[in-house]
Amino acid sequence: MTRTARRMGAWAVGVWAVVLIALLSALPIRLSAQGTEVERGKAVYEKWCAQCHGEKGDGEGPAAHAMLPRPRDFTRALYQVRTTASGELPTDADILNAINEGLAGTTMPGWKTRLSAQDRQALVAYIKTFSSFFEGASPQALDFGKAPGGGAEAIRIGRLMYDSIGCQKCHGSAGRGDGKSTAELDDDFGNPMVAADLTQNWLFDHGGSVENIYRTLRSGFDGTPMPSFSDLIDQKFLTEQELWHLAQYVRSLSPEEEPSVRDVVVAARVEGGVPTAPDDSAWAGVDDYWFPLVGQIIRKPRLFTPTVTSVRVQAVHNGDSLALRLVWHDPSESPDPRWLVYAQKMLNALSVDEAPPPRAQLWPDQVAVQFPRKIPQGMDRPYFLMGTGTEPVYQWRWRSEPRHAEEGTARGLDRWEPQPAANQELGAQAVYDRGEWRLVLTRALATSDTTNDLQFAAGRAIPMTFFAWDGSSGESGARAAISTWYFLALAQPTPARVYVAPFVAIALTLGLGLWMVRRANDGQGGRGNRI
Amino acid sequence: MRSFGAIAAGLAVGLACGGGGGGSAERVDTGEQPAVPAAAAEASAIQGGATVTGRVKFTGAKPSNPKIDMTEEPECKKKYTAAPTLETVVVNANGTLANVFVYVKSGLPGSAKYTAPATPVVLDQQGCRYHPHAMGIMVGQSLEIKNSDPLLHNIKAKAVKNRGFNISQPRAGMTTTRTFGAPETMVLLECNVHGWMSASLGVLPHPFYSTTGSDGTFSLKGLPPGTYTIEAWHEKYGTQTATVTVGGTETKTADFTFAAK
Numbered sequence: 128m129t130r131t132a133r134r135m136g137a138w139a140v141g142v143w144a145v146v147l148i149a150l151l152s153a154l155p156i157r158l159s160a161q162g163t164e165v166e167r168g169k170a171v172y173e174k175w176c177a178q179c180h181g182e183k184g185d186g187e188g189p190a191a192h193a194m195l196p197r198p199r200d201f202t203r204a205l206y207q208v209r210t211t212a213s214g215e216l217p218t219d220a221d222i223l224n225a226i227n228e229g230l231a232g233t234t235m236p237g238w239k240t241r242l243s244a245q246d247r248q249a250l251v252a253y254i255k256t257f258s259s260f261f262e263g264a265s266p267q268a269l270d271f272g273k274a275p276g277g278g279a280e281a282i283r284i285g286r287l288m289y290d291s292i293g294c295q296k297c298h299g300s301a302g303r304g305d306g307k308s309t310a311e312l313d314d315d316f317g318n319p320m321v322a323a324d325l326t327q328n329w330l331f332d333h334g335g336s337v338e339n340i341y342r343t344l345r346s347g348f349d350g351t352p353m354p355s356f357s358d359l360i361d362q363k364f365l366t367e368q369e370l371w372h373l374a375q376y377v378r379s380l381s382p383e384e385e386p387s388v389r390d391v392v393v394a395a396r397v398e399g400g401v402p403t404a405p406d407d408s409a410w411a412g413v414d415d416y417w418f419p420l421v422g423q424i425i426r427k428p429r430l431f432t433p434t435v436t437s438v439r440v441q442a443v444h445n446g447d448s449l450a451l452r453l454v455w456h457d458p459s460e461s462p463d464p465r466w467l468v469y470a471q472k473m474l475n476a477l478s479v480d481e482a483p484p485p486r487a488q489l490w491p492d493q494v495a496v497q498f499p500r501k502i503p504q505g506m507d508r509p510y511f512l513m514g515t516g517t518e519p520v521y522q523w524r525w526r527s528e529p530r531h532a533e534e535g536t537a538r539g540l541d542r543w544e545p546q547p548a549a550n551q552e553l554g555a556q557a558v559y560d561r562g563e564w565r566l567v568l569t570r571a572l573a574t575s576d577t578t579n580d581l582q583f584a585a586g587r588a589i590p591m592t593f594f595a596w597d598g599s600s601g602e603s604g605a606r607a608a609i610s611t612w613y614f615l616a617l618a619q620p621t622p623a624r625v626y627v628a629p630f631v632a633i634a635l636t637l638g639l640g641l642w643m644v645r646r647a648n649d650g651q652g653g654r655g656n657r658i
Numbered sequence: 659m660r661s662f663g664a665i666a667a668g669l670a671v672g673l674a675c676g677g678g679g680g681g682s683a684e685r686v687d688t689g690e691q692p693a694v695p696a697a698a699a700e701a702s703a704i705q706g707g708a709t710v711t712g713r714v715k716f717t718g719a720k721p722s723n724p725k726i727d728m729t730e731e732p733e734c735k736k737k738y739t740a741a742p743t744l745e746t747v748v749v750n751a752n753g754t755l756a757n758v759f760v761y762v763k764s765g766l767p768g769s770a771k772y773t774a775p776a777t778p779v780v781l782d783q784q785g786c787r788y789h790p791h792a793m794g795i796m797v798g799q800s801l802e803i804k805n806s807d808p809l810l811h812n813i814k815a816k817a818v819k820n821r822g823f824n825i826s827q828p829r830a831g832m833t834t835t836r837t838f839g840a841p842e843t844m845v846l847l848e849c850n851v852h853g854w855m856s857a858s859l860g861v862l863p864h865p866f867y868s869t870t871g872s873d874g875t876f877s878l879k880g881l882p883p884g885t886y887t888i889e890a891w892h893e894k895y896g897t898q899t900a901t902v903t904v905g906g907t908e909t910k911t912a913d914f915t916f917a918a919k
């Protein structure tokens with residue numbers, strides 16, 4: 128072999144050696160990069176997720192027993208919010224979406240702004256290791272297409288679909304979750320569950336847009352009673368467009384925008400009698416105010432998952448009487464023996480403060496409106512959670528059974544004294560209609576019991592807050608939905624001087640100005656002083 | 659996407675075979691006991707082989723099954739002359755127990771491989787009840803779910819070793835076909851619109867299973883020679899096992915007894 132040939136041969140061997148070494152060393156780097164992603168995910172999971180989802184991914188973290196729905200059991204690989212067919216695994220994007228956005232209306236928050244993108248991707252990789260179903264699987268997202276145009280006709284067709292498919296069986300004919308089948312529902316693990324209130328789309332687990340509603344209809348919520356309706360399309364019982372119209376109809380049941388809180392309920396002033404009936408047409412023109420309610424978790428026994436999550440309030444007065452209208456959603460008209468099993472399940476699932484859990488009783492639905500006993504001068508208000516022994520609060524309490532409203536004094540969560548019957552001056556009328564309570568409470572602005580009754584006055588900010596109980600969910604006593612202090616202000620008629628004063632001011636100013644000019648001119652002998 | 663093609667193909671087969679006959683308005687006269695067919699000849703078309711047969715007896719006071727209130731579903735309620743009841747414990751007139759799923763739990767040769775039959779197992783929703791209430795199916799065999807009621811049923815399958823599902827059939831005449839890839843005793847089926855509806859499905863890799871009917875008997879045919887553990891499963895009374903050794907073409911008897919609790 129020539130020297131050149133030998134040199135070329137050596138080069139060839141050298142090049143191949145370098146290539147081989149590079150390949151061989153790249154391999155373990157790639158393998159450990161994957162291994163590193165799962166390890167990274169494990170570290171993130173144990174820091175942020177295990178408290179609810181459990182170290183073993185089985186949904187049995189220490190915080191889980193105070194949550195409904197329970198945190199997901201990843202070992203079962205039953206995922207609720209997906210873009211895949213019923214029974215199918217979620218795609219990686221589905222899992223990442225749940226991590227990013229959370230599940231509205233549940234205790235799963237969104238982590239998009241709290242964890243880095245790499246951390247969240249790593250979590251997806253780690254979570255999949257909890258179930259062998261993911262090995263070798265490549266779940267496919269359904270092809271959803273695009274929403275067709277909406278409008279009144281689309282919504283009309285959607286409503287026809289809603290009735291003919293049978294949505295009202297669980298979701299109710301007005302979509303408030305009060306369908307006849309809803310009392311018996313539970314998830315795959317025996318935990319109680321009711322059908323969603325379709326009028327509160329900001330609480331939809333999958334999100335409240337038309338697209339998200341459509342995806343839910345197609346994929347179903349695995350692990351819950353909500354089925355997939357894709358087979359109807361596959362078997363040509365309805366078209367994709369009709370299912371889209373159903374999604375558009377469901378969307379139309381909720382407001383355009385998520386409601387926001389305005390702190391002051393203005394009681395408009397009306398002429399004549401105040402409307403005492405909840406469905407009086409006079410209420411249609413009255414501004415309504417939305418307030419959220421949360422579970423009472425300060426004093427035991429605590430309520431972690433209340434039924435009533437918001438209340439709408441309207442108020443009018445005529446200078447003599449005040450009428451307050453409250454509207455809230457409740458899938459059950461309590462007490463109702465058909466809901467006893469559900470009530471016991473709720474108590475069993477969430478009674479972290481009482482062992483054994485209390486026995487479910489036929490508790491009524493209730494609501495309370497709370498005021499201080501006197502309108503405060505400054506911003507001081509009594510303790511919002513039903514006052515204290517030293518500073519009690521004045522409350523109106525309404526109960527569905529026996530149907531009754533009364534005034535009384537509260538000195539804390541467990542000290543309620545209704546006023547004697549002779550002093551009761553509260554009027555009440557209530558209607559339960561397809562998952563919705565509508566209640567009007569009326570009282571004279573001024574009463575003779577000035578010690579215990581708040582005396583309403585116009586033009587003042589009167590602190591006001593709300594409580595609600597759904598008896599059929601096991602809610603009573605301290606297990607209440609609560610709110611925080613807002614305000615009620617009774618509008619005053621605009622006094623005449625408001626209109627007259629500007630003219631008087633203009634006249635005075637003009638007059639004064641003219642007089643000064645005149646004086647200046649006179650002082651110069653009337654010639655004016657031209658410079 | 660691809661799975662839809664498979665389902666569509668399966669549906670075409672299902673519809674061609676039996677989907678057209680649904681929606682009959684027959685009255686289902688139940689009284690205390692629903693009409694349950696005698697032990698169905700299920701997937702044991704093995705030539706020759708031994709047979710294990712027997713009865714599942716019930717001792718003790720016959721429990722009364724709670725009545726079902728179908729007031730909310732008049733289309734179903736009108737199909738019954740007497741108030742229908744849950745089918746949790748169905749004791750036959752001859753003192754045997756129906757809806758007991760009996761199957762070979764172990765003992766088959768390890769190399770044995772059995773092909774799922776092409777005919778589907780049919781699950782019908784009629785009068786807001788599942789028919790049958792308990793049944794077996796082979797891994798890979800089609801379960802054809804029919805709706806004979808003109809109203810919404812959802813069919814939820816709760817499984818651990820298999821992928822469950824939750825699908826809906828809002829119309830009479832709808833048929834959906836699913837298969838199960840892993841052995842599992844038992845997959846539970848339920849309707850959430852009608853909370854009283856439930857059924858149980860045993861998924862097995864072999865054809866040696868049988869569900870007791872109105873005469874309380876079961877029959878496992880075509881067994882190769884060997885020693886078998888036979889298990890009897892009931893939704894309320896749990897499981898019992900028996901060990902049976904068979905050879906050739908002989909027939910052996912194994913009875914089970916469940917006692918009232």
